[in-house]
Amino acid sequence: MSDRGNGGGSREGGGRAHGGSGGRAGRGQGPGARQGRTGGDRRQGAGGNRGRGGRPPRAVHDEARNTAYDLLRAVDERDAYANLLMPVLLRERGLSGRDAGLATELAYGTLRGLGTYDEVVAACSDRAPEDLDPPLLDAIRLGVHQLLRTRIPPHAAVGTTVDLVRLRVGVGPSKYANAVLRKVATRSLEQWIPIVAPDPADDPVGHLAVAYSHPRWIVTALRDAVGGGDDETAALLAADNERPRVTLVARPGRASVRELLAAGAxxxxxxxxxxxxxxxxxxxxxxxxxxxxxxxxxxxQLVALALTRVPVAGGDGRWLDMCAGPGGKAGLLDALATHGDEAGLPGASAAGASSEGGPTRPVPFPGGARLLAAELQYHRARLVRQTAGEAAVVAADGTAPAWRPGAFDRVMVDAPCTGLGALRRRPESRWRRDPRSLPELGRLQRALLGSALGAARPGGVVAYVTCSPHLAETVTVVGDVLRDRGDAEVLDARAYLPEVGDLGGGPYAQFWPHRHGTDAMFLALLRRR
Known part of the structure; x- marks a missing residue:
């Protein structure tokens, strides 16, 4: 999913089970209705009381909220990745349990909701969000998230945010934050949406963009990919804003699901x-x-498993993961290649058909193969080596391979993409992605898929995977490469995933957060003629 280099693939990273998944977002899409000036409001309210002798009360250091605030500032100032930085901050500050959960929820939830929150701030302020000092704006966003999407009592949400601003920004800005947040607190999120979002009858995409805090271009892309219905698009966007569950994989031959269950999974x-x-x-x-x-x-996990289930005539001992970094799929493929599919297949009689009508059947791989894991960037190749212990790992460019053509029985190409399928895990990425990157990514994706087909022997199988459902990165890429090459056929990927239903009309398989509770992963299975 990284669009840096061609060593893409998903960042299947850690984090804690109470967390989801890192510049700064601009204002959300659609007009924001302004409701009067509040910047000069000096009325007393939560966080605005004076201490003894007329002095402002002393601000209390709240470690969880300060941690969330520091993460937002790092995302803004350093383009930090939230899912990578948050575990570091929690360890450094000794936060665990409820405090760690609160810090994670406040930071990730605020990042997901920026588009909506900025429109609400615009409606409650005499200044546009982009005109506010960024440190002040991030603190106000934290307060808005607590008011509109948590069960924190309004007086506590306002008071703790004002304390945070007083401590980290200044006394004067804390009064401004108090005035804005008190106005935000007068309505619920459901009451604010009709005020700040465009009318859905006039601008359905703009309404969805503000109501569900996604850039307009992403709403349009996801709407097209999911089939064009506003209701299902809304369900998908809502799923993007939910905290994803933490899913573990037991690599066969090395760990078992039973062991994970015994540990509390x-x-x-x-x-x-x-x-x-x-x-x-x-x-x-x-x-x-x-x-x-x-x-x-x-x-x-399942797209890697599907590649191993396609029957391959002749030898089946040489596998290639062409964009292996940072190693998630390579780790599972390496274990499956070495030890086989120990779990077997549910519904062993499940059968599909190739695009030419020939019968196919999922078959558990028995083991005994060897994986070559290639990654363009050296530091990511080192990460692959840590997770795929028995694979051969090389730093190599998949578009200009060092291996001989037709050398592999199975090839995985987890292509770099926009990552629109994993917005739940990296909530800041929706504000960083730019549709202008699509042409360059498309050229790279076509080059990698063509190279993967060239690396497969006749009769060999290629899996083309993206963690994006964008049609320009999925069916369009596969269709263009097949038309240009003419030496591959499309298999029905759904036939090799009997565990999962509702994967689309085929022959490709498309996972969805709102249907399956997973990332929006795309899979195409191709056989070299």
Whole structure:
């Protein structure tokens, strides 16, 4: 999912089970109705009382809220990735349990809701959000999130935010924050949306963009990908704003789901190697700490598993993961190649058909293969080596490969993409992505898929995967490459995922957060003629 280099693939990272998944967002899409001047409001309210002798009360240092605030500032100032920085901040500050959960929820929830919150701030202020000092704006956003999307009592949400502003920004700005937040607190989120969002009858995309805090271009792309219905688009956008569950993978031959369940995880719904962690730090589980298991989205597990289930005539001992960093899918593929699909297949009689009508059947791979994991960036290749212990790992450019053509029986190309399928985990990414990157990404995706087909032997299988449902990155790329090459056929990917329903009309498989509770992962399976 990274669009830096061609060593893409999803960042299947850690974090805690109470957290989701890092510049700064501009204002949300659509006009914001202004409701009068509040910047000069000096009325007493929560956080605005005077102490003895007329002095302002002393601000209280709230470690959880300060941690959330520091993460927002790092995202703004340093383009930090929230899902990578938050675990570091929690460890450094000794936060755990409820305090860690509060810091994570406040930071991630605020990042997800920026588009909506900025419109509400605009309606309650005499200054546009983009005209406010960024440190003050981030603190106000934290307060708005607490008021509109948490169960924190309004007086506590306002008071703690004003304390935060007084401590971190200044006394004068704290009075401004108090005035704005007191006006925000007069309505619920449901009452604010009709005020700040465009009328859905006149501008349905603009309404969805403000109501669900997504840039307009992303709303349009997701609406097209999911089929054009406003109701399902709204359900998808709402799922993007939910805190994702933490999913673990037990790498076969190295760990078992039973071991994860014994450590407190819960049975998963689809992948035979998955378990859900309801709370706590995954790194405290021995299998995870020892890299025998890992945090990995269920769809990410299943697209790798599907590649191993396609029958391949002749030899089947040479596999390639062409964009392996940082190693999530490579770790599972390496274990499956070495030890086989120990969990087997549910519904072993499930059968599909190739695009030419020939019968196909999912078959558990018995093991005994070897994986070559290639990654363009050296530091990411090192991460792959840590997770795929028995694979051969090389730093190599998948578009200009060093291996000979037709050398592999199975090839995974987890292509760099916009990452629109993982907005739940990296909430800041929706504000960083730019549709102008699509042409460049599309050229890279076509080059990688063409190279992957060239690396597969005749009769070999290629999995093309993106963590984005954007049509320009999925069906369009596959269709263009097939038309240009003419030496591959499309298999029905759904036939190799009997655990999962509602994957679309085929022959591709499309996972969705609102349907499956996973990232919006796309899978195409191709066989080299």
């Amino acid at each position: 819960l049975p998963a719904g689809f992948s035979p190697y998955a378990a859900y962690l309801p709370e706590g730090d995954p790194g405290m589980i021995p299998a995870v700490a020892e890299s025998r298991a890992a945090v990995q989205d269920e769809a990410s």
